[in-house]
Amino acid sequence: MQEFIAKSNIMKEIKNSADLLKHLDVNVLIKGSSGVGKKSLARYIKAAANLYPAKILQKDIQDKVLGLTNTSIIIENIEDISNIDLFLSWIEENNIRIIATTTKEHLSQKMADIFSLTLEIPNLEKRKEDIKPLATVFSKEASNILGEESKPNKLIINTSDNAHSLRKSIFLSHLFESIGENEIMMLIEKYVLDNMQGENAYKDFLYLFEAPLLKAAQKKHKSQVQMAKHLGLNRITLRKKLEIHKDLL
Secondary structure (H helix, E strand, O other), rough: OOOOOOHHHHHHHHHHHHHHHHOOOOHHHHOOOOOHHHHHHHHOOOOOEEEEEEEHHHHHHHHHEEEEOEEEEEEOOHHHHEEEEEEEHHHHHOOOOEEEEOOOOOOOOOOOOOOOEEOOOOOOHHHHHHHHHHHHHOOOHHHHHHHHHHOOOOOOOOOOHHHHHHHHHHHHHHHOOOOOOHHHHHHHHHHHHHHHOOOOOOHOOOOOHHHHHHHHHHHOOOOOOHHHHHOOOOHHHHHHHHHOHHHOO
16 A cells, blocks of 8 residues: 555545545645655545546647546646547546646636545645655665665754755755765766856855755854854854855755
C-alpha cells in the first residue's frame, strides 16, 4: 500500500476522505503547491492506477493509441489539458474514473464540473506535525542509498518547496556526514566554474562563503556582539554584511 503521512489534523481529515474514496467510483481533484504530496495521496486512493502527465495523455488520446476502458487513472497537472471537449468525450465513452492533481487554484468551469470532490493539501509549514515523520522516511531512504555510516546527528530541514526541498535537505544532511572540506570546496569550485562570467566574479560569488558563515554564526551566537567577536569583525562591518545578505539569512 502507498505510504501516506498524516500526523497533522488536516491531513488526518484528508486521509479519512481518501479512505472513503477507495470505495467510491467518483472523480477526484487533488489541489496543492508543488511537493505537498498530491501524487502520494492519489496513489493512496488508487495504488494500481496508471499515472499520466496531462500533456502526454492528451496527445495519446488525439493519436488514439490508448486502449483504456472501465478503469481508473491518475492525471498529473490536469490544467495542462487544452482540448477539454476531446478529453471529456474520451472519459465518457471509455468509462474512465479520474483522480487528478493540479497546482492551480481554479480550473475552467467545464473541467471543474467533472469532479465530485476536491481535496486541497496545504503546505508543510501549515502542518508542521507532518515534517518530522516525512524527514524520517527520507532519512531512511538516504541511509539505504548512501549507507548507514552517512547517518547524521542532526538533520538539515528545508521546507521552502515542501517535500521536494525537504527530501533534498535530508539527503544533503547524510551526504555532508561523509564528505570533508576538500569535497565541499570541489562542489563550490564546480558551481563557480559553471557559472562564472563577467568581470566581477570575486564579488559575485563571495556570498557563497559569507552567507553560510553569517547564518551559522546567527544560530551559534545569541547576539551581534558575540557574532562580531567570534567572526573577528567590528559591529559596523557585521551589520553591513547582514544587510547585504539579508535575503539569504
